[in-house]
Amino acid sequence: MFILIVGVGRVGSALARTMLREGHEVSCLDEDPESHARLEIGLEKPWEDLGGQFTVGTGLEIEALRAAGIERADAFVASTDGDNTNIVIAQIAKRRFGVPTVIARVLDPFRAEWYEAQGVHTICPTRVAIDMLEQEVRAAAKRVAGIAPPEGPVDFEHDEV
C-alpha cells in the first residue's frame, strides 16, 4: 500500500525504512530538508533509489500534502515532534482527504485518550512507557517484599497514620 509519513524524526524515519523494506510504497514529508539524511541511516543505497519519496514541507500546507501524494495514500502517519500539529494534520488527512487509515503520534496521554475517543486514532509512546514501567516496578516490589502487591487501589488520603 501507499503510506504517507509526516515528520521524519527517530520514529518517522524508522517506520519509513521498515515499511519500505516490507515492500510498501513510502512517501515522507518534513519541513527540514536535513531530515532526509536520517531516512538513509543504515541504508545501502539512497532513499529514492530504493523507491522512497521525500518532500520538503509541512503537514499544514495542502500543496505539500498533495505533492507528497496524500490523495492516493492508503495510510497516513502524523509523527512530527508536535502533539497539536499531529492531531490537526491527522484530522485534515481524514476529513479533507478521506485517507482510510490515519494514525497520530501523541505524547501527552490525556490528549491522546480524548482524541482517540473522538475517532482520531492515536499512538501514545508515553502511555506505553508508563505501562511498562509500572509492570517492572510492580515486579520489583514483589521480589523485594516477597509478597503480592495490595489488592485494589490504595487510599492515599487516609492510609497515613
Place this chain on the structure above:
Amino acid sequence: MADRMYVIIAGAGKVGWNLARELLEKGHEVTLIEEDRDRYATVEQELEHNIQYGDASELWVLERAGIERADMVIAVTGDDEDNILICQVAKEKYGVDRIIARVNNPRNREHFDLLGVSPVVSATDLILRLIEHEVPEYGLVHLLDLAEERLEIIEMLLADDAPAAGKRVGDLDLPAGTLLISVLRDREGFVPTADTVLQAGDEILAVLDPKLEEDLTAYFGPAGERR
C-alpha cells in the same frame, strides 16, 4: 456584554495581554495562560492571579483554570495548531459556547474552518481588508462575511462603462440570491427600488451568496472584464 463573563485567554503575547487588561477593566473575570516562563513572570507583575503558568493545550492546565465554567475561550498564541486544538477541546470536550481563535498564517484559515473552529481573527486578513477599502480601484470590498450562513455583504463601485450603468434596477435581471440593499451617491445613501436608475460612480451595497460574487460583479465592473 453587560453580564460578567468568565473568559480564558491562551497566550499572553501582546494580543492576549492587552485583551486580558481590557476585559478586566470592563469587569469580566479573566484567566490568562502562558507557557513561556519569562513572559509569564513579566505579565504576572501586572495581572497577578489573573495569569497562570502552563501549556494551554494540556487538558489539566485548562481544567485548573476552570474551563468547565468558562463562558468564553480565546486562543491567541503564536501557533495555529495550538489555537485550533485549544478551541476544539474547549468547544467539544468542555462545551464552552463561545470561542475565538487567532489565525497567524492566513493559509491555515481553511483548517480552522474544517475543524469547526470559528470565529477566527487574522491580523493579515484585517489589514488586507483595510487595503481593499483604501484602494477603490480594487472594485469590490467585503463588508461582512457570514461563512456558515453562506451570505456576504459587499460594496462595489459602479464602473463608468459597467453594463448596469444607466439602467433601472428592475431591468437588470440580477441573479437569484442577490439583493441590492443600498446605493451611496453624492455622499447620501438610499435604498434602491426597481425604478432606481444606477449611475456610474454609485457605491452599491449588496447582500448575496458568495458563490454569486462573479455573476454580480459582471454587472457592475468595467464592461467585458471579469474579476
